Amino acid sequence: MIAETGLALLWLAGALAMLQFASGVWALAGGDGQMREQPAAAVRPAAVMQGVLAALSFCALMILFIRTDLSVLLVASNSHSDKPLIFKLAGTWGNHEGSMLLWATVMGLAGALVALVERRLPERTIVATLAAQAFVSLGFYAFLLFSSNPFERLPTPPMDGAGLNPLLQDIGLAFHPPTLYFGYVGLSVAFSFAVGALVTREVGPAFARAMRPWVLGAWIFLTVGITAGSYWAYYELGWGGWWFWDPVENASLMPWLAATALLHSAGVLASRDALRTWTIMLGVVAFSMSMVGTFLVRSGILTSVHAFAVDPERGTFILVLLGIYIGGALTLFGLRATSIQEGKQFTLISREAGLVFNNVMLTAILAIVLLGTLYPLVTEAFDTRVSIGPPYFNPVGAIFALPMMAVMAVGPLLRWRGDRVGRVSKPLMLPAAATLATLIAALVLSPDIGILPLLGLALAAGLAIASVLPLAGRNLRRTPLPVWGMVVSHLGLAVAVAGMASESAFSxxxxxxxxxxxxxxxxxxxxxxxxxxxxxxxxxxxxxxxxxxxxxxxxxxxxxxxxxxxxxxxxxxxxxxxxxxxxxxxxxxxxxxxxxxxxxxxxxxxxxVPLIWLGGLLIAFGGALALVGRIASGWRRQASMRRIAERREVNPLVRSRPPSGTTAGTGA
Structure with a gap:
């Protein structure tokens, strides 16, 4: 009965997602910017109950794996009675159907959390956001219920299960996939916020502040997931490498690149009311990349393009979902982009300009990775096998990554809106000296070093020094957590690049x-x-x-x-x-x-080589510091606004103004 109960809960969650979407659309169809109150009132409760039911359905699947219920096809195909408990649990999401149910579950819980806690945006925008989230969830529920049922029964249960892939029977892989999925689903919330803002034309600092914690949380989970996955491949596969530009690796890297650009763009919009269109576009692109990556991995297309011939139903379903979500969002963006005011302007020498430059570099690297991942699949469809690996990704990606690191060293020292090169030239002398000294030392100690490891070591040294310069002259005990987060994350990137370059040059x-x-x-x-x-x-x-x-x-x-x-x-x-x-x-x-x-x-x-993973953890830790600081700042902002509202009820002459310190942007 557990399998039937889990399936029934999944159907109910899908029905509530439909109710959530339909109620949101009906509420927003009032015309003249008005919203119908009755259907709008159903959106938040439907989102909460949808998340609860999806979580219960996933719990039912976990129970089936813990019990090794071999009458369920998914359990019989991915578990065994002799496996340790932790790997029985990992078998729940270590397969296609279970991972898709995990995706739908986390997405439902994320929507429920938005419905419960988000009060900063106009209700019309929240309704549009939750409707968009429900629309995305509907595709996953339909995919599970009609194409990939995780609770399908076997007419004749086998004597024992087939077991989980031994390569996945490792503690690292027990936690690595869920971590990535939390990141992917966090980007789905950012995507829904972007769609909601486009629908209601409410694109501004308040929208960015509401979306930013979700982007930051997703980025942290993606960073941890990619770092853990890299270390798992390094010690488990026995080939001695930490990254090989494998399509599965690229599938997780692409959303991280887009999320990094989105995180910085949202920070500029939240703090300085600039880059409105750019932020919306990146919100769409980031989730699009997470969907492309997840579906490429889970559809089997990365093993062979002809996997669709083995299971044409799943392949067609996947392509339809990709077309609806990505195509629909880009169409909406195209229709509404011209109506979005770009916000406040800035000069070429400014912190905003530095962030824009690095976002362009990140987008270029994303395009390089996407092209290198998809091109072999396209050629294989025409019976031509092409292998694209480090000889393509490393030098082409470095063309954009190395200038990005140089600008990262300068950007946090620049002022918002506009600045002068002369003002920051003196603080930058120390990072420049560290870069030059490292360059000379590497050439002297290792004359045969390659150009990319050489430049990587030199720029990593300069960036490591430059990353802590924003703390100069500050009272460290009163420095905001987001500033610490920026410093630690940038330092982590320098540490990771130093490890990558050293491993490449001296192994x-x-x-x-x-x-x-x-x-x-x-x-x-x-x-x-x-x-x-x-x-x-x-x-x-x-x-x-x-x-x-x-x-x-x-x-x-x-x-x-x-x-x-x-x-x-x-x-x-x-x-x-x-x-x-x-x-x-x-x-x-x-x-x-x-x-x-x-x-x-x-x-x-x-x-x-351990610097690679130490750097990854530092990057994630910096993001966590920034997230805690942002959440605390948001609570303080809301508490301050409530106090102002209470005072205005007593004295209508009290003027509202934002609490002090809320406009101090950091770029974290």
């Missing part, structure tokens, strides 16, 4: 065939293969290498890479072993045994 790799007792040198490390022993886990067996690694003759460090064999389903995976120091990471993988009795070993010394 040492060695592939050897070794017998037990042999020693191998890789970089400053000496590694001895002491033993190979069989070990067993909860649902796998493995051959585990016992390695003793010494860094420049220091005390040995034990490494235990494994070659695992899973039983459900049958698959062999490589489990790498890592030894982390302050200046880098030793990476070891054990392969198969040859006919001569020697074992294949793959070893890397990767200087400063």
């Amino acid at each position: 040492v790799e060695k592939l050897v065939a070794a017998q037990v007792g042999d020693s191998v040198e890789v970089g400053p490390w000496d590694i001895e293969l002491a033993a190979i022993d069989p070990v067993a886990g909860p649902n796998w067996t493995a051959l585990q290498a016992d390695m003793q690694a010494r860094y420049r003759g220091a005390a040995p460090i034990a490494l235990h890479p494994q070659s695992r064999t899973f039983t459900s389903p049958v698959q062999t995976t490589s489990e790498s072993a890592l030894a982390t120091r302050w200046n880098g990471q030793l990476y070891a993988v054990v392969g198969e045994q040859g006919e001569d009795g020697r074992w294949q070993l793959r070893l890397w010394w990767k200087p400063f």
Whole structure:
């Protein structure tokens, strides 16, 4: 009965989404800017109940996986009774149908939260926003109910399940997909706000302030999700790389690029009432990229264009949804864009201009990634296989990423509206000196270094210094959290780029065939293969290498890479072993045994590679600081306005004015 209950709840959630959308449209069809009160009153309750029902439906699916109910097709295909509990839970969203239900659930809960807490915008705009959110949700409910039913029963349950892909049976992948989905759905709320503002023509600072926390929250989750996914691929797949421009990786990167541009544009609109059209456009583009990425991954099209021939129903459904949402939003934008006043102007030398420049750079990088991801799919449709990888993405992307980093160093030091180059030239002397010194040092210490790693290291050093300059002359204890967030995030980007450049420039790799007792040198490390022993886990067996690694003759460090064999389903995976120091990471993988009795070993010394993920976490932490500061500022603003309203009731001569400090923008 749990499966039937979950399906019934899903139908009810879809029906409430239809009620929410229809009520919103009916309420907004009053004419002359008026809104019908009766249908409008139904929108918020419908949004709340829709979110509750969707969450209950997803909970029902989780219970089915926890119990390993093999009478449900999805459970039988993606779970096994012998799996650890955490991976039974991960199986809930580690498949197509479950991930789509998770998407719909988080979207419903996000809409419910908007309905419960958002009071800053005119009710007409909120009704339009919730109607847009319901319209997006309807497509997902229809997709689940008519094309990808997660609660479908099997006429004859199997004796045991097929199990979850062993590569996904890792704690990192148990949390990585939900984190990304929270980011995607946060962008859906930003998209709905953009559509609502277009419908009601209420595009201004209040709209940006309402949308910005959702963009910031989505951006934080995307940052954490991409960072976690990169580290998972690095240590789990055993190939020693942290990013390969794989289409699945690109599918998560594209929404992050768009969200980064949207975040800064919304900040300018909220603080300085500028970039109105640009903010609306980015709101549409950001969610469009999240939809493109999610549907590309979940439709199977990235494996082969001909996946549509295997399941034409799903493929057609996906294409229709993409056309309706993206095409409809862009059409609405085209019809209403001319009626949006652009807002206040600014000069070429100003903080706004710097943000616009970097948004253009981010958009160009987004276009490069999108083209490189889709082009092989298009050519394969014509029976021509094309592989696009680092030789395309790295140099072409760097054309725009390197100038963007340079402007990031300057932008936060510029004043709003207009400034002079001479005023900021003196503070920038220190970052410029750090850039030049790093450039010279890298050339002297490593004459064969490539041009991209060289420029990356130099600009990372300059950006790291420049990122903390906005704190100069401030009372640090009274500095707003959004300013701290900007500083930490920019510093995190500098740290991550330094790690990327160091890993690319200085990594040492060695592939050897070794017998037990042999020693191998890789970089400053000496590694001895002491033993190979069989070990067993909860649902796998493995051959585990016992390695003793010494860094420049220091005390040995034990490494235990494994070659695992899973039983459900049958698959062999490589489990790498890592030894982390302050200046880098030793990476070891054990392969198969040859006919001569020697074992294949793959070893890397990767200087400063942990900086990549440390930088990613710093970026996300900076975003969290900014989010907390923004939410607290919003609460203070609302409390101040309530006090003003109360005083005006007592004394009608009291004039309303915004609370102090609410117009101080930061660019975080």
